[in-house]
Amino acid sequence: MIIWCALILTVLTFLSWLVLPNKVLRILCGTITMVLLVISAVTISANIYGHWGMKKTTTTTAAKEIYSAGDSSSPANMLITQELGTKSDDYVLVYRDNKDAKEAKAHGTPDEKNITESVKKTVAYKTADVDTASVKTEKTYWKWKNDTFKFFFNLGDNNNELISQKTTVTVPKDTWAVLTADQAKELAKQQKANPVPAAQQQQQQQQMKEAVTAAVGAYMQQNPTATQADIQKFTQKETAKIAVTSINSMLKK
Structure with missing residues (x-):
């Protein structure tokens, strides 16, 4: 108008x-x-x-559970990261969107065909004292302050124009291993170059089983009213913690 x-x-x-x-x-x-x-x-x-006559509006999606980028049969959960640039706090993150997904997918890859929109979007991660890994997205848009401004200045696609989009992945600090893409490749290379003998595998599995059993026993003493579901959840958590500790030890070698 x-x-x-x-x-x-x-x-x-x-x-x-x-x-x-x-x-x-x-x-x-x-x-x-x-x-x-x-x-x-x-x-x-x-x-x-x-953007005179407009206001910033922010919406945040509900947290959605995500799943490990590693082998689904492994007790250790993995998040693979690749930073875009240096100290940008903007990443491409690899994980599974669904528990039954066959392969993990990369999230946050810039759209080279639409760089203008891509630079407005960032993906980051953090570790926290939580039980499950999740992702949520915060979007900020330009919207009209009222119908009068919209009537006079609605010139095109300026309403709901994206200002910024920040996606944050939160993973449990003890049961998830956060690896860079290079570390993930190096880990796979080490496992392939130095396969663990069957006898040593059995020994490691036995040691893990004993450690988990001891932790579960202590948990049951401290929580005598724990249900079978609670015990199973704790067992899975302890198993994942030990597996993640093992991965981190391998990366330090």
Whole structure:
């Protein structure tokens, strides 16, 4: 609408200065229409470059559980990271969206066909004292302050224009191993180059079983009213903790 107003004011300004025969009326009408034309041009520029008449609106999705990027049969959970740039706190993260997914997927890969939108989006991760890994996304948009601004300045796709999008993955600090892409490759290389003998595997499994059994026993003594589901959950957690500790030890070698 503001564009049509500007066009009409342009015509009226032209007619006021060049067509009206009365000098006083010409100056009066010409000045008024010119001032209004300048105001309309300024407001258009303010809206386009400064989002005048708009407000920031933020929405946050509910946290959604995610799953390990590693072998689904492994008790250790893995999140694989690849930072974009240096100290950018923006990553490509690899994990499974669903428990039954056959393969893990990369999340946060920039869309090279739409760089303008890609630079507004960031993906980060953090470790916390939580039981499950999850992802949530916070989006901030430009929206009209009211219908009046929308009526005059709705020039295109400026409503709901994305300002920023931040996706945050949160993983349990004890039961998930966070590896860079290079570390994941090195780990796979070590396991392939130095396969563990069957006898040693059995010994390691027995040691893990004994450690988990001891931890479960202590847990049951401290929580005599624990249900079978509680005990099973604790057992899985302790098994994952030991497996993650083993992975971290291998990475330090």
